[in-house]
Amino acid sequence: MRRLILIGVAMVLTLTAQAQDSRWFAQAGIAWNAWYGVGERSLVAPFHHFPSGESYTGWGLSVAGGRWMTSALALRTKLNLWQMGSKSDDGLKADKYWTLNEQIMFNVSSLLLGHNPYRLWNCIPYVGAGFSRNMSAASYISDLSFGVLNTFRLTPKLAANFEIGWNSYEGNGGMALKDRLQQVSFEVGLTWCFGTSNTSRKADAEASESLTQGEIDALNAQLQDMQAENEQLRKELEEERNKQ
8 A cells, every 4th residue: 555655646746747837936924923832732822821921922034945846846945033022020022033944845736736837826835844043042953844835826926925834943851842842833925936937938949939930931932932933934935935
């Protein structure tokens, strides 16, 4: 069964690779994030503290860039600038982070429905890893990330984003998931695609070939007209000679 599943996945990836639309892209967005302390297992734990009491929420910015290798597979490098707010006896303070991740993205819309450069909505899960720096504590920690990116086509090169992500940071207790600091984020932004895609290059090549063939046909038609005119002149000269 496992072998059949692997063969099926390979076949799907091969089919999408044949209809690939590889191109570069850049992204920028604004995110709201909630942090889970080590040992907090409830999904509503960060929201329970907000807006009163000790708050583990904050805002952030993100920039990213990458390339679609095929219509279904991409690599993305993403930089996040986070702020985790908290309340203390001294008033409001904020711990500042930045996080750098390398991520693999899978366009399930293309995997399930086939390649379509004009699709209005694409669902794109991703998984990645990297590192983060706590600017307030001047320390580095490891980072795992996964989530779902949703893109909504605005123009051939511009799309709106809505992304739900989860980051897992190395905690004080070690590398185990239960000992790590967790973070959920909700992000909105824009994606800009640039460069010429394989689909566009193929269309340009076909148009060029069509134009070249049209020019050849026009030259052939002109040549045939000239041959007909020459034949007509030859006949007229022959008739004049016969009259003489």
